[in-house]
Amino acid sequence: MELKKSIFIGMCVLGGIGVGYAVYWDYMRRTNPEFRKKLRNKKRAAKLKKAAVEGAKVKVADFVRKAVEDVAKETFPADVSAKEKYFMEQVAKGESLFGSGEDHYLDAALCFYKALKVYPNPVELIMIYQKTIPEAVFTCVYEMMSLEVKKKQAEYFENFPPKDMNVRIKEISQGSSDENVRRGLFAAKDFSPGDVIFKENPIASALDPSLETGDYCSYCLKELVSGSVHDDSDLFEAVYCSKNCQEKAMNEYAALLFTSNEPSDPESKEARLVGLVKSGNVKFPLMIARFLAKMVHEETQKVATGVDEEYSTWDHIERLRFLSVPPSEKEAKEIKLLRELFAAKVPGMEEFISEERYLMLKGKLMYNAYGINTSRDNERNIRENTEETIRSSKSPVIGAGFYRVASYITHSCDPNTETKFPSKNYELSIVATKHIKAGDELKISYIRTGNRDLKSRRDELEAKWRFSCECTKCRLESGDCETAV
Numbered sequence: 001m002e003l004k005k006s007i008f009i010g011m012c013v014l015g016g017i018g019v020g021y022a023v024y025w026d027y028m029r030r031t032n033p034e035f036r037k038k039l040r041n042k043k044r045a046a047k048l049k050k051a052a053v054e055g056a057k058v059k060v061a062d063f064v065r066k067a068v069e070d071v072a073k074e075t076f077p078a079d080v081s082a083k084e085k086y087f088m089e090q091v092a093k094g095e096s097l098f099g100s101g102e103d104h105y106l107d108a109a110l111c112f113y114k115a116l117k118v119y120p121n122p123v124e125l126i127m128i129y130q131k132t133i134p135e136a137v138f139t140c141v142y143e144m145m146s147l148e149v150k151k152k153q154a155e156y157f158e159n160f161p162p163k164d165m166n167v168r169i170k171e172i173s174q175g176s177s178d179e180n181v182r183r184g185l186f187a188a189k190d191f192s193p194g195d196v197i198f199k200e201n202p203i204a205s206a207l208d209p210s211l212e213t214g215d216y217c218s219y220c221l222k223e224l225v226s227g228s229v230h231d232d233s234d235l236f237e238a239v240y241c242s243k244n245c246q247e248k249a250m251n252e253y254a255a256l257l258f259t260s261n262e263p264s265d266p267e268s269k270e271a272r273l274v275g276l277v278k279s280g281n282v283k284f285p286l287m288i289a290r291f292l293a294k295m296v297h298e299e300t301q302k303v304a305t306g307v308d309e310e311y312s313t314w315d316h317i318e319r320l321r322f323l324s325v326p327p328s329e330k331e332a333k334e335i336k337l338l339r340e341l342f343a344a345k346v347p348g349m350e351e352f353i354s355e356e357r358y359l360m361l362k363g364k365l366m367y368n369a370y371g372i373n374t375s376r377d378n379e380r381n382i383r384e385n386t387e388e389t390i391r392s393s394k395s396p397v398i399g400a401g402f403y404r405v406a407s408y409i410t411h412s413c414d415p416n417t418e419t420k421f422p423s424k425n426y427e428l429s430i431v432a433t434k435h436i437k438a439g440d441e442l443k444i445s446y447i448r449t450g451n452r453d454l455k456s457r458r459d460e461l462e463a464k465w466r467f468s469c470e471c472t473k474c475r476l477e478s479g480d481c482e483t484a485v
């Protein structure tokens with residue numbers, strides 16, 4: 001009660017002061033010319049100050065934009081000693097410029113930005129800059145970096161896929177809302193039936209774990225006809241078709257995921273991951289684990305070699321659509337295990353593997369993966385792919401792959417392309433099955449169509465990919481001529 005009362009009195013006093021000051025202000029403004037003049041000068045000064053601040057901001061923004069454009073056209077030294085020399089020169093010049101006063105801060109920022117271009121670990125260098133250069137210079141370097149990243153991301157579909165893949169990704173509007181925009185793949189030139197439109201290797205792939213018996217290469221999924229290579233330290237007991245595949249697997253993921261300091265401990269995190277994948281015969285947690293390990297490998301390679309790919313694996317998968325996978329006990333177990341395993345080996349990865357991110361990744365892989373068939377003898381040992389969401393018009397499949405470009409292909413029950421694996425490994429070829437003209441959209445069948453009726457095809461597509469197929473074939477069979485994909 002007392003507190004409320006004193007707040008009320010305080011508000012009355014403040015209100016009184018406010019009202020009294022406003023009355024005095026109004027009286028002076030109307031009656032005193034000197035007061036009016038002072039007021040005008042004060043307003044003018046404030047306006048000038050505001051304009052100066054705005055002007056400075058525009059000047060910095062223009063400088064940043066031009067710097068990023070100019071630097072993008074520059075060629076930087078390629079070999080290590082030339083890079084080192086260039087780096088030292090730019091840093092020394094930047095230091096000397098900011099030492100000459102604020103007028104030289106923008107030029108100093110440009111030198112530090114250029115130095116970043118040749119430094120093997122830019123993130124580390126940014127952290128050093130933050131501690132060692134004046135804040136205004138640092139902010140400007142940071143703005144240059146941010147603008148560069150924004151531009152690169154905005155131009156993604158202009159730069160990717162590379163021209164030699166003969167296709168472009170385009171957006172197709174199917175209605176008024178943004179939700180109704182889908183992406184598809186379009187031919188950049190004409191193709192005849194049988195032509196290979198493009199080939200690509202997967203970002204991540206996995207042999208069906210029930211087939212990890214020594215018949216197929218665990219890395220490239222090639223059928224083993226003679227001899228195999230394996231590594232005793234690999235708890236997954238994977239076999240490979242060649243030393244090359246073994247080395248790639250070890251470097252990209254196997255050393256991180258399947259080798260342990262306590263190889264005989266059945267409760268080690270690595271042994272539990274092997275158990276989860278093999279006993280449950282689950283491909284997707286294995287593909288996700290490999291994908292995450294590959295991301296780590298990519299980052300370490302970037303630092304070690306100083307070679308930075310234009311787009312990272314994460315950039316590629318970020319744009320792909322996905323099905324939301326509802327959280328369940330099964331997923332919770334997978335997440336817990338992967339977090340524990342990575343936490344012990346890669347700082348920061350435990351936090352990165354959040355429930356939301358894991359489910360998103362799982363959704364992306366399940367939604368976009370293609371079935372791989374590399375076998376000479378389709379019937380031998382191969383499990384029918386029934387319960388999982390894997391695009392395949394041919395069955396049976398021996399594993400799955402997640403591909404950057406082919407992921408965008410739209411479904412049709414009467415397609416103009418098909419998947420092939422002519423190298424008898426995970427390398428996917430998209431092959432024309434009809435005449436395709438430049439500008440035509442590529443279509444593939446996500447399911448086995450055979451002699452199946454309309455309802456059975458639509459039910460499978462609806463259940464696995466959650467869309468109602470309106471392709472020409474479905475439209476004709478349903479007697480609906482309004483819509484077509």
Ligand SMILES: C[S@@+](CC[C@H](N)C(=O)[O-])C[C@H]1O[C@@H](n2cnc3c(N)ncnc32)[C@H](O)[C@@H]1O
Nearest residue numbers: 182183321367368407408409410411465467485
């Ligand atoms: C693997 S993604 C293909 C890429 C996708 N179109 C995109 O926009 O990124 C599969 C999704 O594409 C859409 N889609 C593919 N084929 C379709 C079709 N024939 N009719 C309608 N939607 C289709 C559906 O939303 C489907 O779930």
